[in-house]
Every structure is written in C-alpha cells, then in structure tokens.
Amino acid sequence: MIELISESKCISCGLCVSVCPTNVFEQKKGEVPVISRKDDCQTCFMCEVYCPVDAMYVSPNIEEEVIDENQIVQSGIMGSYRKELGWGKGRSSSAALDASYKMFRLMSKLPGH
Amino acid sequence: MSKHLYNKAIKETEREADADVLVIGGGPSGAWAAITAAAKGARVILVDKGYCGTSGATAPSGTGVWYINPTPEEQEAAMKSREAMGGYLADRKWMLSVLNRTFSNVNLLDSWGYPFPLNDSGGKHRKSLQGPEYMRLMRKQVKKAGVTIWDHSPALELLKDEHGIGGAAGVVSATGNQWVVKAGAVIIASGGCAFLSKALGCNVLTGDGYLLAAEAGASLSGMEFSNAYAIAPVFSSVTKTAFYTWASFYHEDGTIVEGAGSQKGRSVIARTLQTEPVYARLDKTNEDMQKWMRKAQPNFFLPFDRLGINPFTDKFPITLRLEGTVRGTGGIHILNEKCETAIPGLYAAGDAATRQLICGGFTGGGSHNAAWAMSSGSFAGEAAGEYALNLGQNAAHRNVTGISSTPFTSKTDKNHQNNQVVKEVIKDVQAEVTPFEINLFRNVKNLKPSLQRLDSIWNDIRSGKLADVSNRVKARESAAMTATARWMYSSALERKETRGMHKRTDYKEQNPDFHYRLLTGGLDHICTRPEQNLLHREGVKG
Numbered sequence: 001m002i003e004l005i006s007e008s009k010c011i012s013c014g015l016c017v018s019v020c021p022t023n024v025f026e027q028k029k030g031e032v033p034v035i036s037r038k039d040d041c042q043t044c045f046m047c048e049v050y051c052p053v054d055a056m057y058v059s060p061n062i063e064e065e066v067i068d069e070n071q072i073v074q075s076g077i078m079g080s081y082r083k084e085l086g087w088g089k090g091r092s093s094s095a096a097l098d099a100s101y102k103m104f105r106l107m108s109k110l111p112g113h
Numbered sequence: 114m115s116k117h118l119y120n121k122a123i124k125e126t127e128r129e130a131d132a133d134v135l136v137i138g139g140g141p142s143g144a145w146a147a148i149t150a151a152a153k154g155a156r157v158i159l160v161d162k163g164y165c166g167t168s169g170a171t172a173p174s175g176t177g178v179w180y181i182n183p184t185p186e187e188q189e190a191a192m193k194s195r196e197a198m199g200g201y202l203a204d205r206k207w208m209l210s211v212l213n214r215t216f217s218n219v220n221l222l223d224s225w226g227y228p229f230p231l232n233d234s235g236g237k238h239r240k241s242l243q244g245p246e247y248m249r250l251m252r253k254q255v256k257k258a259g260v261t262i263w264d265h266s267p268a269l270e271l272l273k274d275e276h277g278i279g280g281a282a283g284v285v286s287a288t289g290n291q292w293v294v295k296a297g298a299v300i301i302a303s304g305g306c307a308f309l310s311k312a313l314g315c316n317v318l319t320g321d322g323y324l325l326a327a328e329a330g331a332s333l334s335g336m337e338f339s340n341a342y343a344i345a346p347v348f349s350s351v352t353k354t355a356f357y358t359w360a361s362f363y364h365e366d367g368t369i370v371e372g373a374g375s376q377k378g379r380s381v382i383a384r385t386l387q388t389e390p391v392y393a394r395l396d397k398t399n400e401d402m403q404k405w406m407r408k409a410q411p412n413f414f415l416p417f418d419r420l421g422i423n424p425f426t427d428k429f430p431i432t433l434r435l436e437g438t439v440r441g442t443g444g445i446h447i448l449n450e451k452c453e454t455a456i457p458g459l460y461a462a463g464d465a466a467t468r469q470l471i472c473g474g475f476t477g478g479g480s481h482n483a484a485w486a487m488s489s490g491s492f493a494g495e496a497a498g499e500y501a502l503n504l505g506q507n508a509a510h511r512n513v514t515g516i517s518s519t520p521f522t523s524k525t526d527k528n529h530q531n532n533q534v535v536k537e538v539i540k541d542v543q544a545e546v547t548p549f550e551i552n553l554f555r556n557v558k559n560l561k562p563s564l565q566r567l568d569s570i571w572n573d574i575r576s577g578k579l580a581d582v583s584n585r586v587k588a589r590e591s592a593a594m595t596a597t598a599r600w601m602y603s604s605a606l607e608r609k610e611t612r613g614m615h616k617r618t619d620y621k622e623q624n625p626d627f628h629y630r631l632l633t634g635g636l637d638h639i640c641t642r643p644e645q646n647l648l649h650r651e652g653v654k655g
C-alpha cells in the first residue's frame with residue numbers, strides 16, 4: 001500500500017496523480033500530491049515506477065502499516081523498483097534481459113505442461 | 114434519484130464528443146482495438162477508468178504470450194496442448210485465427226521498438242512481455258494512431274436507440290461531472306471481474322463491462338469458469354503463480370503438505386488453508402535458476418526484497434487470492450470473429466469477452482489471455498471501425514437514451530460520503546464469491562442459498578439501495594460485481610458436471626451430455642441455456 005510521498009524529493013509534477021489506476025491521489029496546483037484515498041490503493045507499484053524523482057514508497061504489504069520515513073529514505077529502497085525495470089534517464093529497459101524463455105523451456109519439460 | 118446517468122438537459126456535462134468508435138477500457142485489448150479502428154480511418158475515443166498504460170491486470174505484471182511460429186506442425190501442437198484441460202470447449206478455428214493474429218501483432222510490437230531479449234544466436238524471444246514496458250509502449254502507439262484518450266473517465270452507462278448502441282456516458286473522476294460520447298460503435302474492453310481481491314492490478318476489474326453488455330441485451334458465456342485463485346504471499350498483491358512450480362508447501366510445523374502444487378495441487382492448498390496456514394518456499398530451484406528468475410519477473414521478488422525474505426531459503430505464508438473471471442474464461446458472448454455481440458454496434462474484446470473460444474474452461478496462465486487480448490482487440494477494432502464508417506456522418510446525431518438498470522443519484526459529489534452502504538454491498542458480495550467452500554469446491558447445497566442471497570442484494574440495488582450514493586462509480590462497481598456473481602453461480606448450478614476449472618463436488622466427473630458452452634444473461638430474471646452449434650466435437654471424452 002502507498003505509504004509515502006517524500007516532500008523533500010517531490011517536484012509536484014503530478015504524474016502519480018495521472019497514472020494511478022485507482023485514483024488514490026489529490027493535488028492542489030503546484031503542491032505536493034496527497035494520499036487522499038488510501039483504501040483504494042491496490043499495491044500495484046505503478047506510481048512508484050513512474051515517479052521521475054524516486055519520491056514515492058509503496059510498501060509490499062496490502063494492509064496499511066506504520067513506516068519511518070527517515071529509515072525508508074536511508075535504506076535506499078525508494079526508486080529501487082524503477083531502477084530494476086531500467087526506467088529513468090541513462091538506464092535501459094530490463095525487458096531486454098527478460099529470461100522468461102528459460103522458465104518456459106523448463107516448464108515445457110514438466111509433466112502436464 | 115434518477116434512473117439514468119445520461120440526461121440531455123443536464124448542465125453538469127463536462128465533456129461531450131462525437132466519435133466513430135468508442136473504446137471502453139485501456140488495457141491491452143482496448144489499446145489494440147483503438148489502434149486498429151483508427152487504422153481503418155475511424156475517429157476513436159478511448160476512455161479508461163484509470164489510466165491507459167497502468168490500468169488492468171497486465172500493466173503492473175508480466176505475461177507470457179501464446180506466440181507460435183506459423184507452421185502447421187507447431188500450431189497444431191500448440192492448439193492440442195490445452196484442449197483436454199479446457200474440457201474440449203475451445204474452437205480450433207478461433208485458435209488458429211488468434212495464433213496467426215498474435216504472431217503478427219507481436220512482430221508489430223517488435224517493429225515499434227519493444228525490447229525483446231536476444232537469444233544466443235542473436236534471434237529474439239518473443240514469448241513474454243514485461244507489463245510496465247508493454248503498456249507504456251501501447252499508450253504511445255494509441256496516441257500516435259491519433260486516438261483521443263480520456264483517462265480517469267469511467268463509463269457507467271451505454272446509450273442506445275432502435276438501431277443499436279450509439280455511445281456511452283460516464284463520470285470524470287476528478288470532478289464527478291458527466292461525460293458523454295456519441296459513437297457509431299462501442300467496444301467493451303474493460304476486463305474481467307476479480308471482486309476487489311487486490312490481486313495484482315485487478316482492483317479496477319469489477320465486471321463493469323458485463324453489466325453494460327447485459328443491460329443492452331447481450332449474453333454472457335462460460336460464466337461458470339470464474340473461480341480462478343492465484344497463489345500469493347499472504348501479505349502481498351503479487352499473484353505470479355508460475356514460479357511456484359518450483360515451490361514446496363509446508364504446514365506450520367515444517368512438514369510437507371502432501372500433494373500440494375501450483376497446478377493440479379492447488380485444490381490441496383485450498384483444502385489445507387481452510388483449517389490452517391500454509392507456507393511456501395521455492396526450494397526446488399538451483400542457483401542458476403534463481404539468477405534468471407529474478408531477471409524474468411522482477412515484480413515477483415519486489416515484496417520479498419522489501420521485507421527481507423529470501424523466497425528460495427525462507428518459508429513464507431501463502432494464500433489463494435481470487436482472480437474470478439480475470440484468469441477464468443467466462444465473459445461477454447461474441448458471435449463471430451468480428452467480436453460482435455448480438456446487439457448492433459456493440460463489440461467485446463479481451464478479458465471482457467469470453468475466452469472459452471481458445472481456452473475452453475481452463476486457463477492456467479497469462480499467455481492465452483495475452484494472445485486473446487491483442488487478437489480480439491484487433492478483430493473488434495477493425496470490425497467496429499468498418500461498421501461505424503458505414504453508418505456515415507450522421508451516426509453521432511441519433512436520438513439515443515441511457516439504458517442503465519441501476520438508479521443513479523443526480524447529486525454529484527466525488528467524495529466518499531454515504532459510502533458505507535457501498536462498503537456493505539461489496540463485503541456481502543465478497544462473502545459469497547471468495548470462500549473456497551462456495552466458489553472453488555462447488556455443490557448445489559452451497560451454491561443455491563448463495564445465489565439466493567446475491568439475488569436479494571441485486572433486488573435491493575434495483576429498488577434504489579445505492580441510489581443516493583454520491584460516488585456513482587463505486588455504486589456502479591458494486592452493482593456490476595453483484596450481477597457478475599449471479600451470472601457465475603447461475604451458470605455453475607446449471608453445469609451439473611466437473612469440467613475445466615469448474616469443479617462440482619456433487620458431480621465429480623466430466624459428462625458428455627454437458628459438452629457445450631453455456632450462455633447466461635438477464636438482469637432481474639437470469640436465464641441460462643446451452644449455446645447451440647458447438648463446432649468441434651472431435652475431442653469428446655466420456
């Protein structure tokens with residue numbers, strides 16, 4: 001569930017407000033968006049992936065949890081999924097490294113597949 | 114309260130537009146539909162409840178694709194491989210069309226710049242798509258095709274006249290005001306129904322398109338194949354089940370749950386979960402596999418990494434999360450390879466449409482669904498584009514009216530006051546469709562009273578239970594889920610046998626007398642009947 005929009009990192013671009021499929025955020029013009037409908041968050045991580053400045057943190061827990069902003073920021077976890085996907089300036093998409101074909105190859109040899 | 118959303122006199126209409134084709138839903142099938150309709154020369158508007166590019170089950174995920182070299186031998190093998198599992202309800206003619214279209218569409222993706230991985234000899238592996246990348250590219254292509262995208266614009270009502278469907282009305286999420294699109298043809302590509310179970314990306318999939326279609330008079334098909342459950346860590350939304358092929362499953366005390374598995378052993382997991390927690394560990398993997406697994410599905414590892422769990426060495430608690438018709442195969446009945454419904458001007462594609470035509474009564478993975486989405490989306494887009502262009506320029510000036518069956522409040526308020534009643538309906542519907550003892554292990558003893566309770570929820574909605582709910586989108590979603598559950602259980606009661614994913618504990622065998630697809634439909638009175646003209650009976654097994 002979405003737990004954090006870091007005010008110190010956010011550039012108020014509003015991209016998270018646009019891309020959230022379940023319309024969780026509200027934003028007043030020029031301000032940092034707020035998490036106004038947290039219950040509607042489906043933990044899909046898309047806001048985090050699209051955030052250009054790694055200002056968001058989606059906890060892997062589908063239920064709400066208490067987090068410590070400093071600890072999350074210091075852990076380096078923010079933006080880690082975006083990095084994993086190879087999104088962002090100077091990176092290239094990790095889809096090019098997708099090794100699913102190795103899985104399909106193995107699965108096709110299993111009984112019942 | 115007013116019965117219909119669309120009101121010509123209403124002043125709150127924020128957006129009004131004409132189009133040749135309106136596409137409802139911006140996941141893979143909607144995106145392909147929009148692109149192909151536009152390529153025919155049609156003016157296309159695509160509305161999405163969320164955001165075209167992130168909405169739906171595909172975008173946050175990763176999916177295999179049923180991409181097969183178009184040689185007769187390889188296609189034959191591909192068609193044969195899942196026919197038995199699906200209870201021989203699929204149709205070879207459809208399978209072949211989908212295989213051919215999927216092959217050419219995936220190659221199109223390549224030409225659009227999708228970064229397929231290279232194999233050792235420099236060729237490309239095109240059997241898998243990474244969700245975020247795929248759908249980001251699709252949005253780009255939709256825009257490039259000249260399609261107008263309205264994000265955060267859920268469709269709540271179809272518009273109709275005596276000639277057929279002529280558009281839709283909905284709500285702009287940011288303001289709660291109304292939008293109206295008058296169009297020569299409408300394609301429903303709004304996905305399946307997972308009943309807000311928080312399966313990855315599935316909470317926008319609440320059966321909205323089924324209800325729209327049924328209100329127009331269209332039928333649904335295969336709604337008994339609607340009890341897919343995915344393995345997921347208890348705490349997590351990530352429902353990627355394939356890797357559990359290499360998992361062992363454990364009781365609390367560390368002993369193995371005998372017979373449990375990701376494919377055929379899923380029932381054993383369900384039975385065990387009814388009385389005790391179940392743990393998993395991906396311990397049938399070796400080091401090499403562990404390395405490429407990370408590269409195959411980064412989203413699978415995300416929750417584990419964030420919680421400091423090593424899924425290869427640590428046991429973690431799992432659950433079975435309901436995916437309903439999203440990974441089931443039921444949906445809107447389509448008449449032909451144009452993806453037409455019986456209602457002129459109304460088309461269906463992707464998970465909103467039935468996937469029995471290529472899967473029968475069973476799907477175990479995304480690859481068929483992904484192929485279906487891109488193929489049926491293309492078929493529907495081309496056909497709807499042609500149909501609308503043939504109607505000519507005046508199609509948008511028809512005198513259409515709204516045909517919703519669920520009353521709407523005329524008070525617009527996007528905030529969540531008086532949402533309690535919506536929460537109640539959702540909770541009540543979930544209590545009928547989530548339990549294994551009703552939906553997974555089906556029998557008349559549990560299905561019948563459950564259907565009666567669902568009927569009574571529906572009757573309350575029809576008599577205005579949600580009519581004062583200011584959030585009209587949520588009101589409509591809960592009505593759609595209620596209706597979906599009723600079609601599911603009506604069909605499940607009718608199919609007195611076990612076939613595909615539909616398991617009856619009171620009729621444990623597949624019965625050749627039921628070797629047909631089942632149609633259902635209707636709103637207050639649900640009518641269920643066999644579909645005639647089953648084309649291929651060569652695979653009948655007693």
